[in-house]
Amino acid sequence: MDQFSRETFLNSLAQTTDAPYLIAVEKAEGIYLYSPEGKRYTDLVSGIGVSNIGHRHPVVVQAIKDQLDKHLHVMVYGEYIQATPNLLAAKLTSLLPPSLNCCYFVNSGTEANEGALKLAKRYTGRTEIVSFRKSYHGSTHGSMSVSGNEVKKQAFRPLLPDVRFIHFNMPGELDAITTQTACVIVETIQGDAGVRVPDKAYMKALRKRCDETGALLILDEIQCGMGRTGTLFAFEQFGIVPDILTVAKAFGGGLPIGAFVANRTLMKSLTHDPMLGHITTFGGNPVCCAAALATLQVIEDEKLLEGVEAKGELFETLLKHPRIKEVRRIGLLFAIDFDSAEFVSRIVEEAKKLGIICYWFLSHPYSFRIAPPLTIAPEEIEESCVGILKAIDNASR
Numbered sequence: 001m002d003q004f005s006r007e008t009f010l011n012s013l014a015q016t017t018d019a020p021y022l023i024a025v026e027k028a029e030g031i032y033l034y035s036p037e038g039k040r041y042t043d044l045v046s047g048i049g050v051s052n053i054g055h056r057h058p059v060v061v062q063a064i065k066d067q068l069d070k071h072l073h074v075m076v077y078g079e080y081i082q083a084t085p086n087l088l089a090a091k092l093t094s095l096l097p098p099s100l101n102c103c104y105f106v107n108s109g110t111e112a113n114e115g116a117l118k119l120a121k122r123y124t125g126r127t128e129i130v131s132f133r134k135s136y137h138g139s140t141h142g143s144m145s146v147s148g149n150e151v152k153k154q155a156f157r158p159l160l161p162d163v164r165f166i167h168f169n170m171p172g173e174l175d176a177i178t179t180q181t182a183c184v185i186v187e188t189i190q191g192d193a194g195v196r197v198p199d200k201a202y203m204k205a206l207r208k209r210c211d212e213t214g215a216l217l218i219l220d221e222i223q224c225g226m227g228r229t230g231t232l233f234a235f236e237q238f239g240i241v242p243d244i245l246t247v248a249k250a251f252g253g254g255l256p257i258g259a260f261v262a263n264r265t266l267m268k269s270l271t272h273d274p275m276l277g278h279i280t281t282f283g284g285n286p287v288c289c290a291a292a293l294a295t296l297q298v299i300e301d302e303k304l305l306e307g308v309e310a311k312g313e314l315f316e317t318l319l320k321h322p323r324i325k326e327v328r329r330i331g332l333l334f335a336i337d338f339d340s341a342e343f344v345s346r347i348v349e350e351a352k353k354l355g356i357i358c359y360w361f362l363s364h365p366y367s368f369r370i371a372p373p374l375t376i377a378p379e380e381i382e383e384s385c386v387g388i389l390k391a392i393d394n395a396s397r
């Protein structure tokens, strides 16, 4: 059988769109993907926010191999003492403010948010959740309930009750957060809304309102965390600390792992009333934890955060084209706006022909995203920008 059969892909694997991207990938290394025919693609989207340290980073691959030689899954979450979850929890909390000192490992972003929402309800004894228009928090029922895209939710109701939506970065609406509110869940930088960076004063006002009302603040850094914005976590740039932080995507360096992180007094509430308040079979899988631990080490050892802003600026300087309407950027996370969704699709297709992967956003069709591995070199940025500008020209014809 042709391993890369398009027919099998289209018929035996569930499809979620009528227009999948449809390149075949045999190998990936650094910022590049390679097709079975040897065509090289520059991955400017990091597999949607995952490959922040590049594909198959050798340190991550080695850590995975080392763990494979010890043990794979041995028990459900939270029962046996295993080295890699222990080391990962110690490392992650050492990089966070002291109040965020306890980690719960899960398997994905949406699960991290599910856990965070449950923890907030359990700890506060309240039911109401405040979220934001245009937000994206995942595709399972709870995370979808607090996501802002109405079109995506319509067919799946009823969803969670007691969710109120306010506009992002609008201080006048913070009054919606009250003493009834269990938690506010918010992306520090709205990603799939097309990279919306809030004002620092707004984030401080949001933190203050949560403090005044006793609502817990959940920051979803699943897309904007892990160095993407130039600091390990984006909230560091806003002078606030969440009550619960959620991470996933790039956290695992290419393996599936997420986490919700909080203070241990909060987290303790999952041990009683009911006991086993949140459980998972595979959360904290030792191989995934080994990969995540190695990823944090790579970010530190290679001083990847230091280069992010300059690389972002280089992209911004080089990406000048009369068809570009607006560029929104923080660190190495970009939304490039054009005047129609149809034109964006043409650019994405033209870029693909040129071996460059850019991609659209879930809730903002007039833009494409650029979020390359943080390891991208200046020459590779230059080469990529030449390709993107050519793709825009080609799409304009």
Ligand code: PMP
Binding pocket: 108, 109, 110, 111, 113, 136, 137, 138, 139, 187, 191, 192, 220, 221, 222, 223, 224, 248, 249
């Ligand atoms: N939160 C944010 C901000 C995200 O960008 C995503 C994924 N795009 C998720 C949550 C959900 O993550 P996952 O797909 O791993 O469930």
